[in-house]
Amino acid sequence: MSTAYETLLVEEREDRVVVTLHRPEARNAISGRMIAELHEVCGLLEADPKLLLLTGHGGVFAGGADIAELLRRGRDEALQGINSRLFERVRRLPMPTLAAVDGWALGGGAELPYACDLRIAGPDAVFGNPEPGLGILAAAGACWRLPELVGESIAKQVLLAGRNLDAAAALAAGLVIDVVPAEKLLDEAHALLDRMARSSATALRLTKLVVDAPGAHPVADDLAQAVLFEGQDKKDRMTRFLEKRSRA
Structure with a gap:
């Protein structure tokens, strides 16, 4: 575990980085300091691409942004985004990202998982965006990411009507890949990352780039595939596949 962070626990492994939001005194609320420290982690992952697992300490993902800090922010801070x-930097990380969510994920604490490629939930997970009740809007991506993830109707129920999505509703809406017992949440999250880690890292990176590219993009698909077709990794993997099948 790293001791260089005040609001995060960061564990670096050979093929992944595990980041735990750690502000137990504030339900892991996302503060300016946490934002700065998450930027540091993004810098590490951009320089040395690995899978990312994000989770929260103590049975809570993040109870929102730090309201005391939000109260002090004005127009200039809003324009700084x-x-x-x-969250957009998290979205654009080279390798796949996974949020393991149990307990509250509200406001900015929901928008951070929305920015990840995948989400897995514990049974007590609750996603919500109560910002209008505080006189603001969910301005860190929820207003356009959530409709892409769950559809316009459900997104408006959350963003306008104040509906919270519990674990079952999040699964039904396709927001999370699975709901697992709380005591198995991290194990199942790592199992999902293990599955991805067995794939070609270059293929994962290029697939993510192509999936995230806007609109139809057959040329980008072809260029990415051309890079992979020339790689030794592709040749080795396909050769092993054919040899295994011939022995079956």
């Missing part, structure tokens, strides 16, 4: 710039 303090949270939205970080």
